[in-house]
Amino acid sequence: MTQCKNARSPFKWDDLRFFLAVAQAGSLLGASKTLRVDRTTVARRIDALERSIGKRLFSSEDGISRTTEVGNAVLKASERVSDEITELEHLLYGSHEGVEGTVKIAVAQGLGDAFIQDILALHEVHPRISIEIVSVANPMTLVAERKADLGIGDAYERPDRLESALLGNLEIAMYGSTARSGQLPTTWIGWSDYAPKPFVDWVNDHVGQGESISTKVNSWEALQSAVLAGGAAAPLWCMLADSNPRLERLCDAEAHYIALWLASPQGLKRLPPHEAAWRFLRKRIAEHVTAADKS
Structure with missing residues (x-):
């Protein structure tokens, strides 16, 4: 993307169409396929938009275009x-x-x-x-x-290689059953080994002191069932678990977030x-x- 200068040219509304395509596809090439134009045309229109507002809208790394802080605001408005x-x-x-x-x-x-x-x-x-x-x-x-x-x-x-829109960030927290009556969890359950490393690291960081993950599953339903069964603790989606009166958050566990697309x-x-x-x-x-x- 261009290095923006203070000089500004007139803003063109049609440039927003190109901006949206890049933001949703995650790359100039992906946007060019969506818009059925060549990659150079997309790059030129994004450069023109960035020059017109005098700010960078994208940062590029390894061929992936990510919106900047200003770009995020423009994306929501667009x-x-x-x-x-x-x-x-x-x-x-x-x-x-x-x-x-x-x-x-x-x-x-x-x-x-x-x-x-x-x-x-x-x-x-x-x-x-x-x-x-x-x-x-x-x-x-x-x-x-x-x-x-x-x-x-x-x-x-x-x-990658999809047109996408960010819907928000989903909160995850460690939960136990209300039937524990204040007792510490007896079993800590985590996700199977193919889970993303940031998630695995967060789970491992929030098990009880001196405890470790003793069981791993690959189903959110299984995680919840294990917690409801008794003394287990596990990471659950907050927007689902918070509505269940039989579940409660473990107060000393910091929440974690994963984007929804x-x-x-x-x-x-x-x-x-x-x-x-x-x-x-x-x-x-x-x-x-x-x-x-x-x-």
């Missing part, structure tokens, strides 16, 4: 503008009821319960869209293989029902995550 334009198009050219088709959505295992109501609410706005939901360990793999139209999953970094195949123009679902879920789930984080 997404709102994009949504408003879509609403205007619906008013001018047709109603929501005219969108029909099937959308297959892959959701990360353990998160389906958290967002099922948000997904089903799509019917309230688009009653002629049929939804297929599949719960899998890695929804982004299904999207990359084009076996799913949209994916909802957690990851520390923006998914919405993704679709890169370089493939979304069909009307897929685009409608993308826009609805991006806004609806982001609001849900924000509300849960404030509660």
